[in-house]
Amino acid sequence: MSKQPHVRRRYWNEPSMGWWERAYVFEVGRGLGITGGVFLRNMWKWITGRKGALTTYYPEEKRADYAPANRGKHLLTQRPDGRPQCVACNMCATVCPAQCIEIDAAFDPDDASHPKYPARFEIDYSRCVFCGLCVEACPEDAIRMAPETPDLPGFDRDRMWVGRDELLSWNPQRDVAKPYPVARDAGPPR
């Protein structure tokens, strides 16, 4: 098989250079001028006590203008008594495309209307892709996503797991969309 010579693909918006651009120095100088101008203007504003650039000084400073529908950190919703709404059914963990949710279920026969609950509920933010499928899969409205981002910065990927208590303590939501059935007395387990 004969080897085809490589032909560079031509694009419709191929840049063309005149003699001015080919001279190189002038255009480079102009670019430096733009960058330096913005830098000096921002620095002047900074020195005089006004904020110039749009840069947010994360993580000390967080932007406040996330859209209400932004998919940020996860929340585990709470029942009126503060315990998690989650029934540890693992739908979120199963649907998660990043497989970053791990749940340890526990059994409480005394709580007849909610016998299965998560003893541990872990999300790995080093792998989460913030797709929101966990929220859609949840049959109990137990997991939601707040617009704010989680505290992502860290020095170790393996330590970006966030556990049940932290997920619950984040801005507890008491207005669950699916009201939980009133606890009924099934009698003590015999």
Next chain:
Amino acid sequence: MPEILINGQKFEAEAGQTVLEAARAAGIFVPTFCWHPQLSTAGNCRMCLVEVEGRGLDIACNMPVSAGMRVLTDSPEVRAHRRAILQFITLNHPVDCGICDKAGECSLQDYHYAYNGEASISAEPKVRSTKYYNLSSRILLDNERCILCLRCTRFTHEISKSMALGVESRGDVSVIRPVADRPLGDDPYSDNIVDLCPVGALQSRQFLHKTRVWYLEPTPSVCPGCARGCSVNIWHRKPEWHVKTLDPAQNQSIARVTPLENPAVNGPWICNKGRDLARIFERRRATEPMLQGSPVALETALERARELIGAARHPLALVSNWGSNEELDAFQRSLGAVFTAYVKSDSVPQPGERLEDELLIRADKNPNSAAARALYADAPARLPEGTDLVLVWGEGCDFGALPRGARLIFLNAYLAPENGHADVFLPTSVQTERDGHYTNFQGVISGFHACFAKPSGALDAEALFRSLAAPARVHA
């Protein structure tokens, strides 16, 4: 041989067969809840309704074939009735699949999606019943999920013969209950009813909320609990679902054990001991070769063992009857000429354990005695005097009865105080970490496969015997 038509196709049925059996034999699936090939026909779930042209609808499980019968298993009328029956069965079913351990392998779930697919049309409140009824220390009963197919009661009446379960009350308040003076806990086959239950009403306490079934995969194996050698499936986490932050032991542990149907050995049943294989295999493991209690490198330990074997005049070996056919063969080929070998019983019946019955359980609580005894005789009560080296392979050795002054090479998989007393101690792998075969007492050979990786340091006995015979390198 009556010839019948199922869905317009001609099939040869056997005389005395039911339409359901004929259809299944022909590869036509008819859904069932209460019918089970090993149990008597109850005909109470009505799920297997089929249409016989000219005769209308009837249940296939209780309809004998007759020549020229024209059966329809998927006519519009059958489909409409199946939908109605599923509506009826889910009238009082709580549909709490999210917290039900059966979800993922539940007939009711499967049939609902295959034949019904719509939510309950009933506006009545569901009948409330007992949620967690203690049937025994192993099994919980959820009466709300129960669809009263009576497979469990028929199992205790016909297969395990413990007669431990019955039905109490009538109508929509009827519930499965244990019979007063026949505790289900005394039935050594009780856990089979958990598998038999077509819904999640009977739950194994061992497996309760442990994990979801779709995270698990089965590996075919053989139960080492007795000489029957029942075929089992050992369920463990799929590699793609290994946990990363939860307890890593979950990735390497037996989630549950279920029977693997094998008509030659156990049929579709196993006993409760087979469900508890984790208790055998998940004891603390020995992982370091030792010389008189001090850990050494593997090469050093093997070198010392070879020295002892070379210097011995009357070496004696106690061979494990938990060794696979392959391991016994490796021992015979590598060391059989050097050692006078006897078969040692690794395991003896525990107090309270059922010794023997006519269904499955055998008195010999070791899996491979048949193959071991084909090679060597049973160990005599008094081992011959003058023995100067004993190789003990596996557990269950009475070290006090060994000849005095004899050197000891000990192969064991588990941590034990005796490990430190041996002149040479070598850690071995367990059944769930290697492939092999056992020969049961009837001579049926069944194979098992590795589920987990060996812990670092443990070695397959097969490789150990070869390297003890010849100074070749073995890799842990």
